[in-house]
Amino acid sequence: MDTYSRYASLGFDSTKIGFGRRCGIVVVDFQRSLTDPSFPMGGGARIDAAVEATARLLAPARAAGLPVASCVTGYSSARDALRWKIADVENWILGTPGCDLDPRIHDPAYDTLVIKRAPSIFFQTGVSSFFTQEGVDTVIVTGCATSGCIRASVIDAFSHGFRVILPEECSGDHDAQTHAANLGDMGRRYADVMPLAEVLTHLESLPQAKTEAPALP
Numbered sequence: 001m002d003t004y005s006r007y008a009s010l011g012f013d014s015t016k017i018g019f020g021r022r023c024g025i026v027v028v029d030f031q032r033s034l035t036d037p038s039f040p041m042g043g044g045a046r047i048d049a050a051v052e053a054t055a056r057l058l059a060p061a062r063a064a065g066l067p068v069a070s071c072v073t074g075y076s077s078a079r080d081a082l083r084w085k086i087a088d089v090e091n092w093i094l095g096t097p098g099c100d101l102d103p104r105i106h107d108p109a110y111d112t113l114v115i116k117r118a119p120s121i122f123f124q125t126g127v128s129s130f131f132t133q134e135g136v137d138t139v140i141v142t143g144c145a146t147s148g149c150i151r152a153s154v155i156d157a158f159s160h161g162f163r164v165i166l167p168e169e170c171s172g173d174h175d176a177q178t179h180a181a182n183l184g185d186m187g188r189r190y191a192d193v194m195p196l197a198e199v200l201t202h203l204e205s206l207p208q209a210k211t212e213a214p215a216l217p
Contacts, residue, residue: 003184004184004188007188012188012189013187013188016192017163017164017165017191017192018163018192019138019163019165019202020137020138020163021135021137021138022066022134022136022137022138023061023066023136023139023140023165023202023203024066024067024068024069024130024131024138024139024140025057025058025061025066025067025068025069025139025142026071026121026127026139026141026142026153026157027054027058027068027069027071027105027111027142027143028071028121028141028142028143028144028149028150028153029071029072029073029143029144029145029149030050030051030054030070030101030102030104030106030142030143030144031072031073031074031098031099031100031101031102032097032098032099032100032101032102033088033091033092033097033098033099034047034144034145035047035048035051035102035144039088039091039098040087040088040091041086041088041091044172044174046172046173046174046176046179047144047145047174048172049169049172050142050143050144050169050170050171050172051104051105051172052104053169053170053196054142054143054170055104055105056196056200057140057142057167057170057199057203058107060200060204060206061140061203062107062110062209063208063209064203064206064207064208064209065208065210066203066206067112067134067136068110068111068112069111069112069113069114069121069127069130069131070101070105070106070111070112070113070114071113071115071121071125072100072101072113072115072116073092073115073117073149074092074099074116074117075089075092075093075094075117077093078090078093080117081117082117082118101113112127112130114126114127118152119148119149119151119152119153120149120152120153120155120156121143121153121156122153122156122157122160123152128156128160131162136162137162137163138162138163138164138165139157139163139165140165140166140167140199141153141154141166141171141191142167142170143170143171144171144172145171145172145173145174146171146172146173146178146179146182146183147173147178147179147181147182150166150182151182154166154190154191155190157190158190158191163192164191164192165192165194165199166186166187166192166193166194167194167195167196167198167199168183168193168194168195169195170196170199171183
């Protein structure tokens with residue numbers, strides 16, 4: 001019996017969550033220290049592909065006027081940082097290039113930017129209340145890494161009572177098996193994992209956001 005069948009026999013992944021009334025998008029940690037190959041933890045084919053896929057998703061989301069919350073993991077100093085078991089915290093200091101969002105996914109005139117200290121974009125950031133204010137009941141999760149901050153953000157979105165959608169091409173990790181294993185597990189428990197094309201079909205079907213006419217002189 002394969003892994004999926006074993007869990008399915010216990011009742012996991014027995015229902016689909018689906019899209020609700022209104023989506024919000026979170027973009028987790030697509031900052032240069034994690035996307036730019038000039039940094040020790042930056043780049044990698046899988047993460048780069050996820051950045052490009054997320055840029056494709058964000059275009060129709062913004063056109064529909066949906067809220068987008070992007071985050072960086074950042075600290076005021078090394079002393080302020082949590083006890084990560086990594087060697088690259090110096091590139092997570094606010095004001096350094098490593099904390100700049102990748103320009104492929106960030107629209108500073110549109111997106112809500114938050115700074116997070118912990119793995120989840122929802123932990124002590126106000127993103128949950130921002131989405132509630134925006135009438136969001138469905139959170140589309142993108143970013144990196146699938147096994148770390150994406151998983152934490154999915155669990156928190158689920159715990160806050162949101163529907164959770166994971167476009168499989170829009171998150172990345174450093175190892176293909178780790179990425180696949182975590183997507184599979186989150187899909188069994190907390191979220192609908194679906195192809196990007198299916199999410200794009202939903203977003204592109206939404207009415208376009210109204211734009212205000214320019215004021216007359």
